[in-house]
Amino acid sequence: YEFRHAVTRKPAASITEGLRAIDTGAPDLVRMQAAHNAYVATLRETGADAVELPPLPAYPDSVFVEDTALCLPQGAVLMRSGAASRAGEVAEMAPTLRRHYSEVRKIKGPGTIEGGDILVTPKEILVGLSDRTNQAGVDELAQLVQDWGYRVRSITVPRGVLHFKTDCSLLDGKTILSTPRLAASGCFDGYKVIHTADGEEAAANAIRFNQFVIMAAGFPDTAKRLRNAGYEVREIDNTECAKLDGGMSCLSLRF
Ligand code: CIR
Secondary structure, three states: OOOOEEEEEOOOHHHHHOOOOOOOOOOOHHHHHHHHHHHHHHHHHOOOEEEEEOOOOOOOOOOOHHHHEEEOOOOEEEOEOOOHHHOOHHHHHHHHHHHHOOOEEEOOOOOOEOHHHEEEOOOOEEEEEOOOOOHHHHHHHHHHHHOOOOOEEEEEOOOOOOOHHHOEEEEEOOEEEEOHHHHOOOOOOOOEEEEOOOOOHHHOOOEEEOOEEEEEOOOHHHHHHHHHOOOEEEEEOOHHHHOOOOOOOOOOEEO
16 A cells, blocks of 8 residues: 555546446536545645546546556556446556556456456455456456466455445555445455444545545544544545546556
């Protein structure tokens, strides 16, 4: 969770067309832009450098850059989206990653896998099987990172949850913030788990970025649990991204 770089992309006006499981109304671009600015400023406050790529109107969900790649110390792996409307986002991200990394590998398919389904801990890479990520995608990732020394373990994401990390985040080398419904499967046995508070499942998609845990605003009981556990918590307005099933992790690539 110690990072020097983050890559983000500004939301485009087409964000109103973004994918969503349940339609609760179109996100408001101006409010999303303000939240995005606050998010980038918080990343920078840690001393990291945060790139803001220009909006991509052709890809309404392109603000959710996390899904395009997995960034590891040894290299980056370009993903292959399980959503047809998002397939082109990877090629838009590739040049930026090639500037930072000498080694950029690529999921070629036929499997699909998105960054939102991948949680990297110091001992393994956990990948959620979801509507976007299938076993073939997990298998190809496992092959691609094997010579970098990573063990990959797949996990079934609860029904109705978009991505694995919709429901969990890494807080430090040994500790995971998780919804009770995800942790109930036993997938985090061996880790210390902090549960989101009742009714605050949407707080699970947070990020540990250097000294901060950055989480969505509006989940006071979970925020209190994290502060009581000693974390320095920063809260960012997530109302507009939430309308598109997006959260704190989705908005950046971190390395
Ligand atoms: C999608 O359905 O693909 C977007 N509306 C939300 C993506 C969220 N990304 C993430 O959790 N990593």
